Amino acid sequence: xxxxxxxxxxxxxxxxxxxxxxxxxxxxxxxxxxxxxxxxxxxxxxxxxxxxxxxxxxxxxxxxxxxxxxxxxxxxxxxxxxxxxxxxxxxxxxxxxxxxxxxxxxxxxxxxxxxxxxxxxxxxxxxxxxxxxxxxxxxxxxxxxxxxxxxxxxxxxxxxxxxxxxxxxxxxxxxxxxxxxxxxxxxxxxxxxxxxxxxxxxxxxxxxxxxxxxxxxxxxxxxxxxxxxxxxxxxxxxxxxxxxxxxxxxxx
Amino acid sequence: xxxxxxxxxxxxxxxxxxxxxxxxxxxxxxxxxxxxxxxxxxxxxxxxxxxxxxxxxxxxxxxxxxxxxxxxxxxxxxxxxxxxxxxxxxxxxxxxxxxxxxxxxxxxxxxxxxxxxxxxxxxxxxxxxxxxxxxxxxxxxxxxxxxxxxxxxxxxxxxxxxxxxxxxxxxxxxxxxxxxxxxxxxxxxxxxxxxxxxxxxxxxxxxxxxxxxxxxxxxxxxxxxxxxxxxxxxxxxxxxxxxxxxxxxxxx
Numbered sequence: 386x387x388x389x390x391x392x393x394x395x396x397x398x399x400x401x402x403x404x405x406x407x408x409x410x411x412x413x414x415x416x417x418x419x420x421x422x423x424x425x426x427x428x429x430x431x432x433x434x435x436x437x438x439x440x441x442x443x444x445x446x447x448x449x450x451x452x453x454x455x456x457x458x459x460x461x462x463x464x465x466x467x468x469x470x471x472x473x474x475x476x477x478x479x480x481x482x483x484x485x486x487x488x489x490x491x492x493x494x495x496x497x498x499x500x501x502x503x504x505x506x507x508x509x510x511x512x513x514x515x516x517x518x519x520x521x522x523x524x525x526x527x528x529x530x531x532x533x534x535x536x537x538x539x540x541x542x543x544x545x546x547x548x549x550x551x552x553x554x555x556x557x558x559x560x561x562x563x564x565x566x567x568x569x570x571x572x573x574x575x576x577x578x579x580x581x582x583x584x585x586x587x588x589x590x591x592x593x594x595x596x597x598x599x600x601x602x603x604x605x606x607x608x609x610x611x612x613x614x615x616x617x618x619x620x621x622x623x624x625x626x627x628x629x630x631x632x633x634x635x636x637x
Numbered sequence: 638x639x640x641x642x643x644x645x646x647x648x649x650x651x652x653x654x655x656x657x658x659x660x661x662x663x664x665x666x667x668x669x670x671x672x673x674x675x676x677x678x679x680x681x682x683x684x685x686x687x688x689x690x691x692x693x694x695x696x697x698x699x700x701x702x703x704x705x706x707x708x709x710x711x712x713x714x715x716x717x718x719x720x721x722x723x724x725x726x727x728x729x730x731x732x733x734x735x736x737x738x739x740x741x742x743x744x745x746x747x748x749x750x751x752x753x754x755x756x757x758x759x760x761x762x763x764x765x766x767x768x769x770x771x772x773x774x775x776x777x778x779x780x781x782x783x784x785x786x787x788x789x790x791x792x793x794x795x796x797x798x799x800x801x802x803x804x805x806x807x808x809x810x811x812x813x814x815x816x817x818x819x820x821x822x823x824x825x826x827x828x829x830x831x832x833x834x835x836x837x838x839x840x841x842x843x844x845x846x847x848x849x850x851x852x853x854x855x856x857x858x859x860x861x862x863x864x865x866x867x868x869x870x871x872x873x874x875x876x877x878x879x880x881x882x883x884x885x886x887x888x889x
Contacts, residue, residue, distance in 0.1 A: 386859065389850055391641040391866075478887045485887065493802040545838075549801040549888035550745040551809070552881045553819045553839025555846065567805045586797075586849070587805025594807065595847035597838070598641055598867050607638065614643075615850050629804050635730045635737065636801035636888040 389614040392417050393599045393607040400608070402438030407529030410609055417611065420530065425539040425612040427596035428526065430559060431500065432608045433516050433542055441468050443510040459484055465499065468512055472497035477637065490519065490559065491628040494546045498559075516542065519560025520623050527562040537619065539564035543593035543600065549636055556597035558589030558624045564617045565589075567626040587627055588617060641866040644669050645851045645859045652860070654690030659781030662861055669863065672782065677791040677864040679848035680778065682811060683752065684860045685768050685794055693720050695762040711736055717751065720764055724749035729889065742771065743880040744811065746798045768794065771812025772875045779814045789871065791816035795845035795852065801888050808849030810841030810876045816869045817841075819878040839879055840869060 394413040400406070410428065414420055448456065448463035452470055456463035460481050470476075473486040477493060486497050498515040516522045523540040531537050542560030547553075558566055566589035596610035631637060646665040652658070662680065666672055700708065700715035704722055708715035712733050721736060722728075729745060730737040738749050750767040768774045775792040783789050794812030799805070810818055818841035848862035883889060 386645045386647055386851070388645065389643040389847075391643075391847075393638045393640065395638055480887070483887075545836075550881055550886055551839065551842070551879050553837045553842065553879060555807070555839050555842050557803070584797075585805045587803065587807050588850075590803070590805065590807050591846045591850050594843045595641075595643075595850060598843050598847060599638070627803050627805060629802055634802055635732070635735075 387614045389595075389612065391595060391599055392611040392613065394609040394611060395607060397432070397608055400432040400435040402435065402440065404436045406433065406436045407526060407533065410526065411530060411533045413609065414530070414534070414611065419534050420536050420538045420611060421613065422536050423538070423613075423616075424536070425541060425564060425592055425615060425617075426526070426530070426609060427541045427543050427556075427592055427600070427612060428523075428609045429600050430498070430515060430519070430542055430544040431513065433519070433522050433526075433560075434500075434513050437516050437522065439514040439516060440511050441514060443468075443512065455479055455484065465496075465501070465512060468514065469497045469499050472499065472514060487631075488515070490515070491625055492546075492557070492559065494544075498544060515544070515559065520562060520625070521560075523560035523562035523624075524621075537563065539617065539619070539622075541589055541592050541596075542624075543596055545597060545600075554597075556590065556593030556595070556600070558587075558593045558627060561589050561622040561624045561626075563619055564622050565620055565626070566622050566624050568617065589622075589624060589627055639866045641847075641864065643847060643851055644863040644865065646861040646863060647859060649684070649860055652684040652687040654687065654692065656688045658685065658688045659778060659785065662778065663782060663785045665861065666782070666786070666863065671786050672788050672790045672863060673865065674788050675790070675865075675868075676788070677793060677816060677844055677867060677869075678778070678782070678861060679793045679795050679808075679844055679852070679864060680775075680861045681852050682750070682767060682771070682794055682796040683765065685771070685774050685778075685812075686752075686765050689768050689774065691766040691768060692763050693766060695720075695764060707731055707736065717748075717753070717764060720766065721749045721751050724751065724766055739883075740767070742767070742811065743877055744798075744809070746796075750796060750811075767796070767811065772814060772877070773812075775812035775814035775876075776873075789815065791869065791871070791874075793841055793844050793848075794876075795848055797849060797852075806849075808842065808845030808847070808852070810839075810845045810879060813841050813874040813876045813878075815871055816874050817872055817878070818874050818876050820869065841874075841876060841879055 446464040448467040452467035545554040698716040704719035797806040
């Protein structure tokens with residue numbers, strides 16, 4: 386069995402709205418010899434959001450009464466809360482310093498993924514929303530890179546999320562193209578030849594977490610990681626596969 | 638920045654109660670050139686439990702009234718439920734087919750980690766409990782391997798858990814020695830030179846999830862993965878760092 390290798394993509398410039406991520410990532414991939422068939426590119430959500438211009442200037446935001454109320458409860462800036470509510474399907478928990486929501490994209494996360502850190506030079510009050518359709522963002526990257534290199538690879542757009550019951554953020558897949566986000570291992574055999582009864586593996590999240598070992602090195606600015614050596618059956622895929630339906634979620 | 642490499646440890650025999658895991662893992666490590674300083678060994682919980690003889694024959698188990706009641710509610714074998722309750726601090730959710738508990742070790746998981754799959758030849762009704770003290774198991778492995786190779790490495794004992802809100806299992810650290818399970822990135826600087834305000838990263842879980850990309854290949858039977866190239870500050874560490882205190886867990 387071959388090792389799995391996580392190759393950091395370095396040397397990307399700071400990404401700005403309108404930048405061509407296929408070109409920027411393509412150059413970084415070319416510097417490490419280009420992708421091979423079966424490689425998976427994990428891209429930090431932040432550079433996708435930036436390239437797609439998902440910035441919001443807080444000075445331009447007028448908070449709704451609901452945002453003002455939630456801001457009072459949580460101690461957050463009402464304009465920030467307003468932006469959070471734009472991307473919120475349902476507020477699940479709110480406490481001082483904390484807003485946990487079901488995002489419009491379906492997953493549960495803090496602040497609807499709206500980020501104040503690492504988005505603009507000091508002094509400007511700017512926040513960054515998640516990509517509008519991260520699966521589509523992943524698909525565009527995959528198609529563009531397939532065209533450039535003549536190689537089909539998988540693409541995962543990764544964010545770091547907290548979670549219920551456990552401390553610390555881990556990597557999660559919010560956009561997927563070219564691989565199963567959720568992989569069904571039912572039918573595989575275990576060491577004794579038994580057939581496994583029920584094992585669905587969150588492949589997208591495993592890949593996002595593996596890449597976060599490098600993505601997270603904020604000071605060094607690694608915005609993407611190429612993962613080589615993970616076997617998977619290519620298909621279009623979607624990060625929505627990873628969302629537990631409300632009715633089956635015992636911890637809502 | 639160097640790549641991160643995940644090296645599968647192959648060729649281990651089926652592990653039996655009383656086996657010397659330091660010797661078995663040491664031989665597998667020697668076959669790939671031995672560990673280097675800063676390497677992290679991720680070991681599947683299952684082989685640790687087996688070596689520690691954590692098997693229970695269901696024929697020997699007398700279910701308590703509470704186990705009988707919970708078995709009726711969930712449709713599970715009352716003897717299996719009894720073993721689950723041995724390792725349970727609190728039953729959090731019970732539905733047909735499903736028991737989610739706070740384990741005596743502190744984390745939230747299904748069936749208190751008691752496993753029916755992949756533990757014994759067909760016909761025998763045997764289940765496998767988690768190691769009694771996975772941090773101590775990790776420490777013993779680390780000390781034994783340090784003695785054999787003269788190299789200090791980190792050890793993570795990994796299990797695969799489902800989670801609230803999202804589908805599919807991921808890797809989690811249930812035992813840690815020689816590295817921070819939870820790594821505090823506060824004070825690191827982002828791309829603009831800002832200081833990050835609050836980012837605690839679940840390093841133990843990221844490593845467990847990365848290894849699960851290989852561990853999970855059940856048919857090939859990879860029970861351990863050596864991870865090379867992840868920078869960390871060595872310290873004793875404990876998987877308990879990853880447990881969110883009950884009072885701060887908004888999804889209990």
